[in-house]
Each structure stands twice: as C-alpha cells, then as structure tokens.
Amino acid sequence: MKPTQPDAQSIAVVDDDEDVRKAVHGVLRSAGFLPRAFASAEDFLHSGQRSQTACLIADVEMPGMSGLQLQARLAEDGLRIPIIFITAYPDARTRSRAMNAGAVDFLEKPFDNDILLARITSVLAS
Numbered sequence: 444m445k446p447t448q449p450d451a452q453s454i455a456v457v458d459d460d461e462d463v464r465k466a467v468h469g470v471l472r473s474a475g476f477l478p479r480a481f482a483s484a485e486d487f488l489h490s491g492q493r494s495q496t497a498c499l500i501a502d503v504e505m506p507g508m509s510g511l512q513l514q515a516r517l518a519e520d521g522l523r524i525p526i527i528f529i530t531a532y533p534d535a536r537t538r539s540r541a542m543n544a545g546a547v548d549f550l551e552k553p554f555d556n557d558i559l560l561a562r563i564t565s566v567l568a569s
Contacts, residue, residue: 451567452477453495457487457504457513458529463552467529470556476563483549484508488516496524498566500559503530503537511537514544529554550554 454476456467464480467533471478479496481487487499499517501510508516510528517524528541531552538549548562 447546451497452491453497454478454506454563455481455487455492455496455499455524456501457481457484457505459483459505461504463502463529467559470559471563473546474560484510484516487513493517493520493522495523496564499524499526500563501526501528503528503541506534511513511541511544514541514546518544527559527562529559 452475454471456464456471456478458464458467459482461482464482468480469480479490479492481490483500483505487493501513503510515525525547526545526560527548527550529550529552530537533549533551541549547566548560
C-alpha cells in the first residue's frame with residue numbers, strides 16, 4: 444500500500460481529554476477499526492498519520508489549535524479527510540461553521556457510540 448493512501452480502517456481521534464480519547468479508542472478498536480489517539484491537533488499534524496487517516500474524530504475546543512483550526516489547516520494543505528466533530532459545548536454557529544467547511548457530522552458529548560460508529564461506517568462507504 445502506498446504511504447499516501449489512507450487505510451480504510453485508520454481513524455484518528457484528536458481530543459485533549461484523555462478519558463474521551465481512551466473511550467473512543469476502545470469503541471473504535473472493538474468495532475474493528477485501527478484507531479490512533481492524539482492529545483492535540485498539533486500532535487496529529489506532526490504524527491505523519493495525516494495521509495493514512497481515513498476519518499478524523501476531533502474535539503472542537505482544545506488548548507492550542509482548535510478542531511476548527513485543524514480542519515482549516517488540513518484544507519489549506521489540500522487534505523480532504525472526513526471530519527466528525529465532537530464537543531461538550533455545542534452551539535449553532537460553531538456547528539454551522541464546521542459543517543459549511545466540510546465536516547461530515549457534529550456530535551454533542553456525551554454521544555451514543557452506535558451513532559458515532561454509524562457515521563464512520565457511512566463516511567468510509569462513500
């Protein structure tokens with residue numbers, strides 16, 4: 444497999460909350476995905492995993508670079524990774540910004556694991 448091709452099962456989880464990262468990582472692993480967890484957007488950007496990532500799950504609000512800033516940076520770099528945002532602080536304006544910029548979904552914490560898995564499965568099938 445070429446290193447520039449995303450692995451259909453590789454899902455990146457970017458969240459500053461360790462408990463959320465561990466929980467989502469566990470759910471994804473048990474569903475047969477290959478999750479990679481990152482504590483910040485910067486960690487993800489410097490990981491070398493961008494081109495191998497089939498789907499990105501990112502928190503909206505994080506110290507340093509926010510999830511929306513990460514989304515913009517990936518777009519600037521020409522990477523079209525499907526992004527599912529998760530947030531504990533939902534508001535219509537932020538949701539609208541994320542979706543208008545190409546996010547595939549915007550889930551409020553705590554979210555239903557089955558809904559998250561259904562969204563990922565849908566994204567990967569398209």
